[in-house]
Amino acid sequence: MSLYFTKEHEWIRVEGDTATVGISEHAQSALGDIVFAEAPEVGRTLNKGDEAAVVESVKAASDVYAPVSGEVVESNGAIADEPALINTDPEGEGWFFKLRLTDTSELDGLMDEASYREWSSKL
C-alpha cells in the first residue's frame, strides 16, 4: 500500500490497481464545517484533472478533482448521508471514491506523505 498527496490537498491510497481518494486533514480544516458532499457515480470514467466530486462547507463550495485517471468502482455513500465525517475523519471514514487505475505512471509526480505534510504546514 502506498499513500500519495496532491497540491490540491487530495490523498490517494493505492492497493494493487485500486486507488481510494479523499481530501486531507489540512483541506477539511481550511474548509470548515462540511454540510454537503457528492461523490461520483460508480462506472464513471475520470481523466486526471476532471471534476470528480463536490464538497461544500457552510461558507463555500469546492470541487474535488480526479488526481489520477481511472474508472470509479466505489463511491462512499456515508459522506452524502453524514458530510461531517469528512471533518472528523478526512483521511479514513471520510473517503470519497475508489478508482481502478488506468495508468499507474501518473502516480509518479505526486507527493509522498512526509513531503505533503511539510509542504502544507507552510501554507
Added chain:
Amino acid sequence: MADELNTLPLDGWHRARGGRMVPFAGYRMPVQYEGIMAEHLWVREHAGLFDVSHMGQLVVHGADADAALERRLPGELRALKDGRLRYSLLLNDAGGIVDDLMATRRGDHFYVVVNGATKHGDMALLKSDGVPYTYLESQALLALQGPRAVEALAALAPEVEGLVFMQGGAFTLCGVEAWISRSGYTGEDGFEISVPASAAETVAEALTASELVKPIGLGARDSLRLEAGLPLYGHDLDEQTTPVMADLTFAINKRRREEGGFAGAERILAELGQGPVQRRVGFTVEGRQPVREGARVIDDEGNEVGRVTSGGFSPSLQKPIGMGYIAAALAEPGTRLTLEQRGKLFTGEVAAIPFVPHRYVRKGA
C-alpha cells in the same frame, strides 16, 4: 497584491483567541474561531461577541440634522425620539440603495452607523449634499448577541436591562463611557456597544470572561443574519435595488409616503403604488446542497426570472436557505422554484422570512 488592509483595534486579541483572519471590507477580520456551525448555534442559545469595528460610525450635526438626513433617507427622523434608533436606507437620486444604516437621535445630533465597505462613499455623498458630519474613526464597535446577552452585559452595566429593542443610551462600561443600543444583526436580543478603540480590548476581555460569551466570526454573522432574513449590503442590496424591490417598505414611514421629499421619491412612491417588477424573497432548497449568490431562478422554458443574492446552509434548520430577487408574480410564499447553479438544477420554494423567528425585547414585552 499590495498590502493595504487596515487592522482592527482588536486584531491581536482575535489572533490570540484563534481567530482565522481574512480580508473583508478593507480590514483583516476574523471569519471564525472554533467553527462557523458551533459559533452560530452558540449565539442562538447563549451570547456571542462580534467585532464590527470596520463599520462606519458617524455623527451628523446641525440644528436641522433630521431634515438634512431626510433628504437622503425615506425614514421618519423628525419625530424620532431621543435615544431611539431607526433602520433606514441611504438613497441615490434614482431611488437606488447606496447603503443601509441605523440612525439614532442622540441629544442635539444623530449617531449613524453605516456599513464598512461603503462608509467612505457614504461620507462623500453627505459631503456633496452639504450635510455636516464627523467620522468617529477612533471608536470601536462590538456587538453582543444572543438570548443571554442581557445577562452577560448587565453583569458589567446593570442599567442596560432598561433598554428595549431599538433604544440606546450612554453607560459606563469597564470604567469608560460607552454608547450602548439594544439592536443587532442576528435576529436575537442583543446590544451594540460603541467604545473608544483604546478600551476595546478591556471590554472584549470583560465580556468574554463570562462563560455565557464566546467570540464569534464573520462566517456565523452571515449565517445568522441570513436565517433572520436580514439583507446584506453589496449582496442583497445595491444601487440598482430600491427599498420597495428589497421588501423594506416598513422603512418608508407614513408621513414620508404622503410628503415624499427624499432622493428618488417619485420612483419609489410610484413603485409602492404599483408594486415592484421584482422583489426580494426568501427561499428553501430541497436536499442538502446550498444554492449560493449568483445562481439563477429559471422558468419552465429556461428563461431567467430571478437571481440568488445570498445563499447558504442554515445551521439552525439544517437545510439550505437563501434570498434573492424574483419576478413579483412568483414571490408568494409556497411558490415552487427551479434554480440553476453551475449547470445543475435544484428545486426550491419561496419561504416567508425570517426563517428563524426574531426574538427582540420590545417595549411592554
